[in-house]
Amino acid sequence: MRTRKIxxxxxxxxxxxxxxxxxxxxxxxxxxxxxxxGQWEYLNQDGLSREDYVALASDEANQYDSIGAVYQRADRIxxxxxxxxxxxxxxxxxxxxxxxxxxxxxxxxxFIGELNDDMIIALNGINYHELAHVLFSPRxxxxxxxxVMDNKSLKAFNLLExxxxxxxxxTQYPTTAINLEAMTSQVLLDTDKxxxxxxxxxxxxxxxxxxxxxxxxxxIADYGLAVAQEVHSIVHAYRTLSFPDxxxxxxxxxxxxxxxxxxxxxPEGQKPVWGDVHGDRPVPERxxxxxxxxxxxLQDRAQDNPTEKLxxxxxxxxxxxxxxxxxxxxxxxxxxxxxxxxxxxxDRLTAIKSDKRIKxxxxxxxxxxxxxxxVSVKLPIQKCDDITPSPSAINYARKFGRExxxxxxxxxxxxxxxxxxxxxxxxxxxxxxVNSINExxxxxxxxxxxxxxxxCVLLDNSGSMWGLMRTVCEQAWIIKRGIESINGSVSVYNxxxxxxxxxxxxxxxxxxxxxxxxxxxxTNPYRGLVEAERVMKATDKPNKIMFIVTDxxxxxxxxxxxxxxxxxDSGVIVAVxxxxxxxxxxxxxxxxxxxxxEQARTFINSLNHGADxxxxxxxxxxxxxxxxxxxxSTITNNRKRVA
Amino acid sequence: MSTTxxxxxxxLISVPEAKxxxxxxxxxxxxxxxxxxxxxxxxDGDNVLIEGGxxxxxxxxxxxxxxxxxxxxxxxxxxxGIEPSQLxxxxxxxxxxxxxxxxxxxxxxxxxxxxxxxxxxxxxxxxRVSTVLFSxxxxxxxxxxxxxGGEVIKAHPNLLIxxxxxxxxxxxxxxxxxxxxxxxxxxxxxxDRAIENVVVGNKALLVLADQLRxxxxxEEIATPISTRGLVSFxxxxxxxGIDFAITSYVNGFDKxxxxxxxxxxxxxxxxxxSELGLAVPRIETEIFNVENV
Numbered sequence: 001m002r003t004r005k006i007x008x009x010x011x012x013x014x015x016x017x018x019x020x021x022x023x024x025x026x027x028x029x030x031x032x033x034x035x036x037x038g039q040w041e042y043l044n045q046d047g048l049s050r051e052d053y054v055a056l057a058s059d060e061a062n063q064y065d066s067i068g069a070v071y072q073r074a075d076r077i078x079x080x081x082x083x084x085x086x087x088x089x090x091x092x093x094x095x096x097x098x099x100x101x102x103x104x105x106x107x108x109x110x111f112i113g114e115l116n117d118d119m120i121i122a123l124n125g126i127n128y129h130e131l132a133h134v135l136f137s138p139r140x141x142x143x144x145x146x147x148v149m150d151n152k153s154l155k156a157f158n159l160l161e162x163x164x165x166x167x168x169x170x171t172q173y174p175t176t177a178i179n180l181e182a183m184t185s186q187v188l189l190d191t192d193k194x195x196x197x198x199x200x201x202x203x204x205x206x207x208x209x210x211x212x213x214x215x216x217x218x219x220i221a222d223y224g225l226a227v228a229q230e231v232h233s234i235v236h237a238y239r240t241l242s243f244p245d246x247x248x249x250x251x252x253x254x255x256x257x258x259x260x261x262x263x264x265x266x267p268e269g270q271k272p273v274w275g276d277v278h279g280d281r282p283v284p285e286r287x288x289x290x291x292x293x294x295x296x297x298l299q300d301r302a303q304d305n306p307t308e309k310l311x312x313x314x315x316x317x318x319x320x321x322x323x324x325x326x327x328x329x330x331x332x333x334x335x336x337x338x339x340x341x342x343x344x345x346x347d348r349l350t351a352i353k354s355d356k357r358i359k360x361x362x363x364x365x366x367x368x369x370x371x372x373x374x375v376s377v378k379l380p381i382q383k384c385d386d387i388t389p390s391p392s393a394i395n396y397a398r399k400f401g402r403e404x405x406x407x408x409x410x411x412x413x414x415x416x417x418x419x420x421x422x423x424x425x426x427x428x429x430x431x432x433x434v435n436s437i438n439e440x441x442x443x444x445x446x447x448x449x450x451x452x453x454x455x456c457v458l459l460d461n462s463g464s465m466w467g468l469m470r471t472v473c474e475q476a477w478i479i480k481r482g483i484e485s486i487n488g489s490v491s492v493y494n495x496x497x498x499x500x501x502x503x504x505x506x507x508x509x510x511x512x513x514x515x516x517x518x519x520x521x522x523t524n525p526y527r528g529l530v531e532a533e534r535v536m537k538a539t540d541k542p543n544k545i546m547f548i549v550t551d552x553x554x555x556x557x558x559x560x561x562x563x564x565x566x567x568x569d570s571g572v573i574v575a576v577x578x579x580x581x582x583x584x585x586x587x588x589x590x591x592x593x594x595x596x597x598e599q600a601r602t603f604i605n606s607l608n609h610g611a612d613x614x615x616x617x618x619x620x621x622x623x624x625x626x627x628x629x630x631x632x633s634t635i636t637n638n639r640k641r642v643a
Numbered sequence: 644m645s646t647t648x649x650x651x652x653x654x655l656i657s658v659p660e661a662k663x664x665x666x667x668x669x670x671x672x673x674x675x676x677x678x679x680x681x682x683x684x685x686x687d688g689d690n691v692l693i694e695g696g697x698x699x700x701x702x703x704x705x706x707x708x709x710x711x712x713x714x715x716x717x718x719x720x721x722x723x724g725i726e727p728s729q730l731x732x733x734x735x736x737x738x739x740x741x742x743x744x745x746x747x748x749x750x751x752x753x754x755x756x757x758x759x760x761x762x763x764x765x766x767x768x769x770x771r772v773s774t775v776l777f778s779x780x781x782x783x784x785x786x787x788x789x790x791x792g793g794e795v796i797k798a799h800p801n802l803l804i805x806x807x808x809x810x811x812x813x814x815x816x817x818x819x820x821x822x823x824x825x826x827x828x829x830x831x832x833x834x835d836r837a838i839e840n841v842v843v844g845n846k847a848l849l850v851l852a853d854q855l856r857x858x859x860x861x862e863e864i865a866t867p868i869s870t871r872g873l874v875s876f877x878x879x880x881x882x883x884g885i886d887f888a889i890t891s892y893v894n895g896f897d898k899x900x901x902x903x904x905x906x907x908x909x910x911x912x913x914x915x916x917s918e919l920g921l922a923v924p925r926i927e928t929e930i931f932n933v934e935n936v
Contacts, residue, residue: 073863073903077854078910082861124906174913357886361909364890369902413724426734427790430743444724540898 028053062538063370064088064109070369071127075105078173079134081287086127088112098126102139102284105130115369117353117362118186124365125183128176132165135290136243140283144247148254148283152264156257158281160250163203163239168295170206171302177206182352185345188215194341195219196274198228203235208348214341223274230260240302242295379493379531382500384515389474393514397478400628401485407635408451408486417442451635453488454539455479456532459502460550460579461494462523468579469519472549472623476502477514479547479627484508488543491535496521499528505535524555529563536572543634544572549623551579553606561609568612575613575630577623586616656717656753659710667707668841670700672830681708684828685803690780692765692823693807695832698869701807704832705761714801715758717749721768727775731788745791754779754786757799765806766818773822780804780825807832809867834870843873847914851907864904866896877919885916 030043041049065088072086081103088109098107107126113119138144148157170177184204188194195218201207202216220228238253261275289295352358389397417425422443429440457476461469480490480503489505494517502515525548536544546567554560564574580586586607592600608614615626670677684691693701702718709716719730730750734743753760762768762776779786784798806826808818834856839849852873858864872895880888889908893901 069899070902070906073858073900074906074910076863077851077858077903077907080854080857082858082863128910173910174917175910360886364905365902365909415724415726426743427728430734 060090060109062534063115064090064112065534066538067112067115067123067369068107070365071105071107071123075127075131075134078131081134084134084287098130099281100130100133100284101282101286102134102137102289103286105134115366117359117366120362120366120369121179121182121353121358122186124179125181125186128169128179129166129183132169133161133284134287136165136168136295137161137284137289138243138247139287139289140285142244142247144243144250145283147247147251151255151258153254153258154264154282155275156254156261157283159199159261159275160203160235160238160254160257162200163235164241166204166206167239167302168290168298171298178352178358180204181206181208182349185211185349189342189345189349193222193273194338195222199231199235199274202232203239208344211341211344211348214344218338218341219274223272227260227272230256234260240299242292242299243289245292245296379499379501379527382494382502382515382517384502384517386510386513387470387473387516388512389477389514393474393478394512396624397481400478400482400624403628404482404486404631404635407632411451411635414445415442416445419443450542451486452541453483453486453490453543453545453631453634454505454536454541455483455488455490455545455547455631456535457490457492458499458525458528458532458546458548458550459492459494459517460496460523460525460548460552461517461519461521462496462552463520464523464551465579466519468551469517472579473502473514473516475549475623475627477509478624479631480509481511482628483631489539489541491532493528493531495523495525495528497524499525499531501531522555523550523552525550526556526560526563529560533563533567536567536570545630545634546572546574547577547623547627547630548575548609548611549577549579554609557606557609564609564611568610573613573630573634574611575615575626576608576611577626578607578614578616579623580616580618583616583618590616656715656749656756656758658713659706659716661710663703663707663709664711667700667703667711668838670704670832670835670838677704677830678708678711680828680830681705681803681805682712684805685801688784688798688802689827690825691803691805691828691830692818692826693805693830693832695807695809696834696869697809697867698871699832699834700838700870701832702761702763705759705805705807709759712759714803715753715756716761717753717758718761718763719750719768719772721762721764721766721772725769725772727772728790730772731775731786732791734790750776751786751788751796754796754798754802757801759803759805762804762806764808765822766808768822770819773819777821777825780822834868839870839873842870843877845877845915845918847911847918848873848876851911851915854907855904864896864900866900880915880919880921885912885919885921 028042028044028049030045030047031040032043032047033039034041043049044053046053068086068088072084075086076082076084083103085104086107087104088107090109092110094106094108094110096108097111098105100106105127107123107130112123140146140149144157148154166180170180181204184201184207188197188201191197194215198215198219201212204212216228216232219231234253234257238250238257241250241253243250260272262271353362416422418428418439419441420438422441424440425442457479459472459476461472465472476492480492483490490503490509491501491505492503492515493499494502496519498521502517503509532546536546568574578586586604589600589603593604604614607616613626613630615622617623617626672680681691683689693704695701706716706718708714719725728748730748732746732748732751735746736742737744747755750760765773775786779798784802786796786798788794788796834852836849839852843849843852852868855864855868859866859868872892876888876892879891889905889912893905893908896904
């Protein structure tokens with residue numbers, strides 16, 4: 001695939017980190033009167049308010065995360081590389097469908113439209129192509145990688161690698177061929193000059209013979225038979241190589257290709273246009289490809305592939321060694337030839353996508369992606385110091401965990417005994433100590449398996465929280481430990497001038513260490529709330545709780561309150577815990593608010609943010625008491641609902 | 644319904660069908676055949692604990708052994724719903740309509756008359772049941788039926804007690820130490836490639852299983868990749884086709900794992916189907932023509 005130039009691995013890191021929410025910094029400065037409310041509001045250039053943009057972006061981000069998570073899991077299974085990552089980026093920098101550095105695959109989300117069959121098959125193809133790089137491409141630190149860079153032959157190397165890595169992948173997993181074919185066909189259809197794709201197409205023998213021949217004919221018409229034959233000879237020799245055993249042969253072939261297309265720094269105009277179709281993607285730097293022995297075995301097997309036999313030079317077609325019978329000479333109208341090839345490609349794509357069994361496979365994959373609940377957090381990771389919890393915190397965490405375990409155990413299926421109706425307990429009726437008929441029966445209680453919890457904790461670490469952070473972090477750790485003891489998930493985010501991730505929901509808090517966050521900056525929970533909303537949307541756990549621990553008013557309060565309202569409407573229990581040194585002031589305000597004092601009510605509303613539960617506490621330990629009550633009542637209330 | 648030499652009806656315990664013994668593929672544990680270990684355990688009155696992954700063949704090993712040795716067999720499935728009376732016995736109305744008579748439960752029957760008793764998923768056994776078994780599992784080799792006037796039943800000389808369990812998997816719990824100590828022989832049943840080569844017999848599927856297990860080992864996947872699941876995969880592929888087999892297999896995984904696992908299965912589909920000689924999705928392109936590969 002055509003790929004963009006990545007100057008250093010940091011670029012991949014940047015692409016990985018970039019998020020659809022980066023565009024939150026877009027200018028929302030177009031003043032408009034809202035027709036429904038009559039209020040002024042500010043829109044961005046697409047006519048979206050910040051709130052609408054976040055709601056839209058949240059849905060899209062969930063879907064992209066879901067796509068990335070699905071391919072990541074599949075790729076990790078196939079490669080056995082547990083650190084392999086697949087990210088769908090919305091970075092505006094990225095112009096190509098996909099890139100990899102050998103350990104991270106980045107798919108360009110800007111190319112992803114509606115998740116229909118066309119898109120799934122294209123995504124499969126893109127992923128398989130990048131997977132082939134991960135599995136088989138030599139790395140930058142290898143002898144060949146260094147040689148390629150030293151000899152400024154990156155373009156030639158990339159052009160040749162395509163056919164080799166895909167030959168190896170389709171030999172190991174023939175199922176991948178149909179997806180790669182669909183992807184390549186789509187790329188060809190999106191190309192201005194299809195004939196120029198001959199160098200990368202001739203080695204892709206999974207493509208139908210007539211299409212390869214048509215592209216070869218076009219290339220011959222444009223650049224002559226001799227060039228086509230030399231390209232064919234190089235590509236087909238290179239694609240049979242196994243690395244690192246064949247590094248020397250590879251250097252010779254890359255050298256020959258460089259002679260044809262020029263070195264990487266050859267000025268435009270001094271090198272053929274067709275040689276620049278691939279771009280100058282860097283040699284992957286990370287991870288390790290399959291060994292020479294494994295590649296060698298696959299290459300031996302590949303020789304038996306029937307599509308390989310079709311490229312026998314004596315056969316004379318399929319790879320451009322000579323024009324096919326369809327070729328009508330150099331005065332042929334090129335536009336017609338392009339259209340002919342395009343028609344063949346479209347017919348072929350239609351045939352693939354209309355095949356019933358492939359349609360079913362694609363539909364299953366689509367359903368699986370849409371139903372996927374894997375969500376990877378896009379917030380940056382907070383740098384934390386691990387500190388030892390106080391003995392009282394350890395005790396509290398244990399106690400909290402045990403209590404929750406007991407509550408959950410009480411929801412297990414069991415016999416409810418000594419009841420006035422149900423199944424007769426004969427032994428009990430024979431017991432002379434039990435005389436009452438009201439105690440002679442038992443009933444099988446099916447219990448309640450809806451005790452799973454998804455929780456988010458947002459911790460205010462703005463400058464004013466200085467001095468309280470140890471306690472607050474300890475509380476978050478206790479809540480996480482407790483809920484994890486009943487297999488619940490807890491994400492912890494901190495917020496000051498921006499939000500960061502302290503704990504991912506998938507990782508478990510260590511029993512003897514907690515993450516300590518320093519206090520500094522302003523009070524803006526916006527990004528943390530957005531991420532919390534995404535996590536809650538994606539989870540299928542029945543009980544959803546969000547705790548927000550803060551000590552003051554927020555920036556962007558209107559937008560933050562809107563998110564809290566949306567979460568409440570979708571069934572999340574939201575609790576705001578307000579930390580204050582003294583409670584006299586706030587208690588007075590609450591009293592006045594209850595009496596109808598408008599100023600007091602406004603002030604209290606500025607603190608509670610419309611949450612289900614608002615509690616002002618002077619001692620951090622009261623936060624835990626509240627959390628304890630909320631979690632327990634959530635589980636047991638759910639039981640009542642189910643019952 | 645089977646009858647003992649003394650004419651008692653043993654409706655709850657019987658010798659398993661012969662096919663279980665015939666079809667079982669034995670494994671060697673440190674060079675000793677599994678059934679040889681069970682033979683010796685029965686002879687010496689030792690109890691056996693088998694630990695291993697889900698679907699690794701623990702139950703079938705014991706069931707197959709009982710079948711091959713023509714021994715009665717009873718499997719206690721541990722769950723919170725079982726009651727001691729179901730296993731040990733209870734009073735039932737007399738057929739004559741006058742009073743009650745005692746009826747042995749399955750465990751009592753097998754203790755009286757001999758056979759193989761399998762305590763399935765023993766780490767899930769409720770305490771109210773396991774405590775009754777303590778005296779049977781230690782040197783006393785007896786059970787006392789408190790509900791039947793405190794009758795003490797000495798174990799038949801041909802009684803073999805085996806327990807099995809998964810350990811370390813999601814949803815499992817540690818075995819009570821007092822219980823654990825009562826098993827003199829402990830056998831480990833990992834997924835065995837030699838056995839899987841025979842019972843699964845599909846190299847491509849075993850490659851996929853290895854890949855999935857590698858992810859399980861690093862906790863990327865929470866669902867164990869059992870031999871039983873692989874056998875079902877092949878059976879389903881033969882009966883209903885490769886697509887059905889994949890869908891059925893994938894449905895055994897956690898919801899959030901399914902999409903990724905499906906893609907991995909799809910990637911291996913051609914290779915698995917080819918080995919089985921099954922049709923795979925085929926457009927008019929040479930690479931999908933199984934016959935030519």
